Amino acid sequence: MSAPRDPASAAVARTLTAGVAASLLAMALGYVLALLGGGPLPAAATPLADLPSGLGALDPGAVMSLGLLLLLATPAARVAVLVWQFARRREWLFAAVSLTVLGILAASVALGRAE
Amino acid sequence: MLILLAYVVAGAAAGTLGALVGLGGGIIIVPVLSLFLGVPIHQAVAASLVAVVATSSVAAIGYVRDEITNLRLGMTLETATTAGAIGGGLLASHLQREVLSAVFAAFLVLNALYLILKQSRGERARADAPETGALGGRYHDAVLGREVSYRVHNVPLGMAVSALAGAISGLLGIGGGPIKVPMMTSAMGVPMKAAAATSNFMIGVTACASAALYYNRGLVSPAVAVPVALGVAAGAYAGSRLARRVHGAHLSRILAAVLSILAVQMSLAAAGIRLR
Numbered sequence: 001m002s003a004p005r006d007p008a009s010a011a012v013a014r015t016l017t018a019g020v021a022a023s024l025l026a027m028a029l030g031y032v033l034a035l036l037g038g039g040p041l042p043a044a045a046t047p048l049a050d051l052p053s054g055l056g057a058l059d060p061g062a063v064m065s066l067g068l069l070l071l072l073a074t075p076a077a078r079v080a081v082l083v084w085q086f087a088r089r090r091e092w093l094f095a096a097v098s099l100t101v102l103g104i105l106a107a108s109v110a111l112g113r114a115e
Numbered sequence: 116m117l118i119l120l121a122y123v124v125a126g127a128a129a130g131t132l133g134a135l136v137g138l139g140g141g142i143i144i145v146p147v148l149s150l151f152l153g154v155p156i157h158q159a160v161a162a163s164l165v166a167v168v169a170t171s172s173v174a175a176i177g178y179v180r181d182e183i184t185n186l187r188l189g190m191t192l193e194t195a196t197t198a199g200a201i202g203g204g205l206l207a208s209h210l211q212r213e214v215l216s217a218v219f220a221a222f223l224v225l226n227a228l229y230l231i232l233k234q235s236r237g238e239r240a241r242a243d244a245p246e247t248g249a250l251g252g253r254y255h256d257a258v259l260g261r262e263v264s265y266r267v268h269n270v271p272l273g274m275a276v277s278a279l280a281g282a283i284s285g286l287l288g289i290g291g292g293p294i295k296v297p298m299m300t301s302a303m304g305v306p307m308k309a310a311a312a313t314s315n316f317m318i319g320v321t322a323c324a325s326a327a328l329y330y331n332r333g334l335v336s337p338a339v340a341v342p343v344a345l346g347v348a349a350g351a352y353a354g355s356r357l358a359r360r361v362h363g364a365h366l367s368r369i370l371a372a373v374l375s376i377l378a379v380q381m382s383l384a385a386a387g388i389r390l391r
Contacts, residue, residue, distance in 0.1 A: 079190075
């Protein structure tokens with residue numbers, strides 16, 4: 001695997017690697033914490049509002065939920081990276097296209113909250 | 116405790132098989148979770164979407180770094196797949212378990228056919244495009260030992276089919292590669308390698324759009340989704356390593372048979388009959 005010549009490809013690959021690594025780490029840590037605790041694994045994801053307090057207490061469910069959220073945020077992050085990369089190269093059409101995708105992702109989060 | 120191990124194993128098997136034959140794991144994860152491990156189908160779909168984001172992201176790192184993925188084409192079609200995925204995700208909550216199982220069974224048959232047909236239809240050699248246009252691309256093909264360049268055709272058709280693929284993804288918790296890859300190779304003029312890599316690239320964002328809906332509905336269960344995602348990530352990695360040593364054609368036929376059996380069981384489950 002050689003380093004890509006295209007800086008956009010390199011930036012996307014870096015973003016995906018960091019996102020996947022962070023999320024897998026959090027998920028694995030939460031999983032181990034849950035197994036060590038001996039209790040049943042959490043059946044429902046921790047709501048966003050309760051996440052900080054749960055993480056502070058090293059609650060296995062909160063750590064696993066953080067891992068899940070980091071994983072779901074990874075594709076969104078790479079779309080944001082592409083908005084920036086295209087804009088930097090003045091490829092306005094593709095910057096706008098990427099921004100549209102980011103907008104649709106934001107809409108899905110908003111729709112989910114409104115449901 | 117045993118069930119947790121079963122989730123990891125199911126994820127790992129789906130990830131490995133998926134990477135070996137070029138399917139996301141979702142098509143295997145949903146039926147295995149819902150038929151054999153007693154997970155309600157809506158939760159199985161949610162766990163599968165998380166797994167799809169994991170496989171797509173892991174596999175995309177390599178494809179993007181090798182510059183086989185067409186970023187511009189991927190982003191363009193993603194506007195359609197993500198919008199479709201929200202539609203599919205919204206629709207899923209209004210469908211009963213039985214209806215969802217029946218739709219899934221039909222899609223399993225389609226996937227089995229795809230695996231069989233893919234064998235018989237080799238990639239047509241195409242003249243290299245000197246001018247790639249705004250959406251076209253070029254990449255170095257290691258097998259051919261040269262640079263391949265192509266133009267992209269039929270973008271409106273591609274957008275329409277992508278929206279449909281996105282809706283099915285949001286509804287059934289799968290990636291939808293068997294819809295997008297043939298569309299790109301046969302209608303849009305994209306070479307197989309670039310089509311597969313670009314489809315994989317799009318799948319993560321598509322699944323992300325509907326997964327947000329499932330997460331807010333409380334359907335993403337850490338107890339199910341985390342072991343499956345960990346298993347699938349490990350499996351996808353192992354599968355991509357094994358792929359060079361395993362003969363894909365035989366495996367595709369075996370997997371087609373497995374998918375057909377799962378389709379029968381899913382149909383029976385839809386009709387309220389449960390076999391083990």
